[in-house]
Each structure stands twice: as C-alpha cells, then as structure tokens.
Amino acid sequence: MIERLTAGVPRRALVLLGVLLAIFLVLPVLAGDYVLTVLILILYFGYAGLAWNIMMGFAGQLSLGHALYVGLGAYTAGALYVHFGIGPWIGLLAAVAIAALAGAFVGFLAFRFRIAGVYFAILTIAVAEFARVGFDHLSWTRGSAGLFLPVAQYAHNDLWHLRGHPVMFYYVLLAAIALAFVASRLLLQSRTGYFWLAIREDEEAARSVGIDTFLYKMLAVVISAAMTAFAGVIYAFYYNNLFPEQVFNITHSILIILGPMVGGIGTLFGPLLGAFLLESLAESLRTLLELIGVDLPGINQLFFGIMLLLVVIARPEGVWPWIATRLGLAGAQK
C-alpha cells in the first residue's frame, strides 16, 4: 500500500511533504490564539476543498452547492447532540449517511435526467438554497433562530465529545486532511480514479469504451458529499452555533471552492495550498488594515473575489502546478 501511494512520486516531493507535515504538527505550540484560529480556518477550508475536489477535480462535476453537505453534516450531528446527547463521532455516522443520501439524490436527479453543464451547477445551488430555506423553518433545529450547542469551560480536552481547546480541533482537522489526502491519492490511482478522469476529459468517449458513467459520477458525488459532512460536524462542534443563513449560504459554497480553484483543480496539493494562501493573505490584509485603523466588513470577501478573478484570468489551472514545476516536482501533481 505504501509503495502504491508513493509510486512515481519524486523523493524531493516526499521529503518536502514530510517537512511540511512536521511543521504543521508543531505549529500550534508556537502559535498564539489568533494565529491558531486562522490555522483552523485554513485546515477547515483545506479539508472541505479536498472533498469538493473529488467531485469536480477528478470527475469533472461542478458543484456550486457544497454548503448543502456541510450544513446537513453540521445539523445532523449538532441536533443529535442537543436533543439526545449523542456524541459527535456517533453523530458523524448519521451525518455522513444523510449527506451521502443527499448527494445521491442530487446525483440521481442530475445524471438520470441528463442534467449537465450549467444546469447541473444551478441544480446544486438550488438544492442547497432549498435546504437553507427549509432549515429556516424547521423547528426541530430551532429554525432561523439558530441551533446552539451547550458550551461550558472544560478542564481538559474531551476528544470523544469534541469539547475543549481549539488546539484539539486543529489536530483533528490535520488528521482528517492527512486521511483525505491519502484517500484522494489512492482513489486517483484506482480503477475508479482512472474512470473519473476519463469522464472528466470526455464523457462521450468514456461511455463509448464501456464505462458506466452514471455509476461513477454517482460514486464521485456520494464520496465527496460524505467527506464534506465531516467538515460540517467539525463546524458544529467548533463554533457551537448553527444558522441556516450561514451554513447553507451560497457564499459558504463559494468559499469552499476558492481553495481548490486558486491552488489547482484536480491536483492533490492544490486545495490545501489554495486555502493556505487565501486565508493567510486575507487575514494579513485585515490585520494590516486594522493597524492603520480601517475596518471594512466585506474586505476579506472582496479580497477573495479579486484573487479568484486574477487566478481565473491569469492562471486558470491554479498556482500549484506552476509552483510544482518551479520546485522541480514536475510530474508529481501532488
């Protein structure tokens, strides 16, 4: 398995990856509270970006509504905890199942009825928006008033109930990213992965060589949705409050795809690099503006918009392939 994972990857790439992982393992020790929250944001969007990347980057199915799966994951685990005291790891099972079902629903509607291209993208937005308005009126999850998870001071980190210091969330997310990264790599090298790439490049051709495009596109949506649900569970237990207006918002969906877009769609390392670049630069910009006494509410998002615009115009394949070549890692689209 290890051999398969590292096959064809230059030694330099492996060493760099190891160093990077080591840096991220010790970072919380050095970071203050503020930097830690930024790091958690980076990891959150990095993870969600990896999950989205499976659907769009590998199988070529553009979802502009991934907030749906975050929201379903967050609300499932959050509501189970609030109502029945069921812990997040058990809740995760339900969250993953529900998000996967939602993914299967979207996929089935789209792929069975041949909804593709822009229609598919709009369908994903519409289902997420439908869920947003629906949850606004769902009294079991307190509707638009928001679902609040009980918060108290915890003497120690309770990993089983995900109650404790942000550092715990940092390491949980880091572990999740490592897992998602390895899983993505394995998937890409599997038969399924090759079929996905074939579908992405030319669906007509893929079908004509006998690939069951319906099945493999469904697989991509369901796996991506299930993975995204975990981001939702973390979201619920980290922030401790859930509002449909925020979790299911289309802006949230867009924020998720910004990382992979900027980093490089379809690459393994791109979503992580993109999330890191965007969040760290945006926070630096905000801090800088704060220093000179300017407080503008939309400045982060404005910055994201400009970054996305520049990347789409100048480097549509993302910055990672470009950097990888510079680092002499060509061929290793890691």
Added chain:
Amino acid sequence: MQLDIFLNVAVGGILTGLVYGLMALGLSVIFGVVRVVNFAHGEMMTIAMYAAITLFAAFHLDPLVMLVPIAAVLFAFGYALQAGVINKFITRPEHSQFLLLIAIGIIIVNVLLIIFGPDAQNVQVPYAFDSFKLGPLIVDATKVYAAGVAILVASALFAFFRYTPVGTAIRACADNHTGALVVGLDVRRLYALTFGLGAACVGAAGCLLLLIFDVTPSVGPAYTLLAFIIVITGGLGSMPGALLGGVLVGFTEALAGLLFTPSAKSMFAFAILVLMLLFRPQGIMGKRAA
C-alpha cells in the same frame, strides 16, 4: 380563503413577475447570443438598485425616470466587461467562465457592502402607498407602473432584435457563429453589445424592482438564482419565455407567500426549477436541444 384576497395577491404576483421577467430577459439574451452564463446577473442588478437609491436620496429623482441613465451606465459596464474580459473566455472551459463571473459577483457584493453597509434600503416615492381600485381588485400603483415599464422595455428590446440591422446581425451570431464570421460580422463587438444590452435590461429591472422590494448588498446571488430559475422555466435563450417564466415564478411566489409563509416562498421557485429540469429541461418556450 376569500376570493378577492386570492385575486389581489395573484395580480400582485403577476405584476412583480413581469419585472422578474425583464431581469431574466437580460440573462436570457446574454446566454442566447454569447453562450456565457452570467453568474453575476443579480449582483449587477443590485448595482442599479443602489444607483437609484443614491440618486433618489441626493436629488429626489424618481427611479422610473432614472431607469434610462442607469440602464445606460449598466450598458457601458456590460459592454466593457464583455469586450475587456469575457471575450477572451469564450473558448475557455465552461467552469472557467462560471468562476470568472462568480468572482465578479463576489467583488460587486462586497464593494456595495463596503460603500452602503449591510442594512436594507429602499426609496419612498410619493406614490408608494397609492393603489388602483378595479372592482374587487386593489392593486399597488408601484407594481402597476413597474410592470408597465417592464413591458415597455421588453417590447423595445424585441423590436430592436426584430427590426434593426444590428439586432438582426446579433441574431445571426446567435444562430450561426461561424456563419456570422464568414459574412464578415464583427462578432466580438456584437457580443459586447449584447452583453451591454443584457446588463441594461437588468439595470432597468433593478430600478423597477426597487419600487417593490428593499435591497441589501447580499441579495445579489439570490436574484441571480431567481433569474436562472425563470430562464430555465421559460426556455434558455427564448425572449418571450423569459417574460412568461417571470410571470409564472412571480405568481407562484405570491401564492406560496399567501398560503404558507412569505419567507418560504423561494422554496416554491426551487421546486419549479427541479420539476422543469426533470420533465421539460428545454423550458416552456425553448426548443429541444440537439
């Protein structure tokens, strides 16, 4: 349920729907000709709405009149956008085009947010509370004016495409891109013109809609989605379809607001979308895709 309440709400919804239709018409024209899906459509409309609010606050100029200069400004914006950026994206993959316009949309939302703040704003025109009485019907004057002007603008656009040489040339581009190039049409300029016209449409629709609804910077994406729903319902690329889809969605929303709760009304628009995608993806007036 009393019949006259039902009728009043239905008529109000249909009138609002005509303005929706004008908004969606802009999207439909752009898609029909340039084949680019304007993911910043609703955001462009909010630019027009804030322009109208600013002019009203400063000089007490009526949005119904300011519609003309604001539509002209939006035309210039759309023209410049297509000529400067989007023309280069015509041959790029679809998702690249989407993301380009999504980026522009994000920028618009947040620039408006920085300038105008997050609170809802509207205009208080002198006739804001006037109404027309027609038998059992009581109709808001603002909605009647808005719908009337929407029909006027849409008719002008129809006439432009039908009877002017430039309009005919644009239709030629839409029907056969290669053919248009062969006969020597300046396709890029015509694309820019079309995007400008689509933007002008949505600019006019913004001024009209401001008579009916408040505006916040963040409503842009919701209107973009609504325009998509309308255009898909009516048939992507069909001009009468856009108006018809607008009326249908306006009507449905109004009834849903009456029968259930107003805040859930958009769920019914989404339901229409899903049903249309499943059972008649080419839309009511659309032609079957080849």
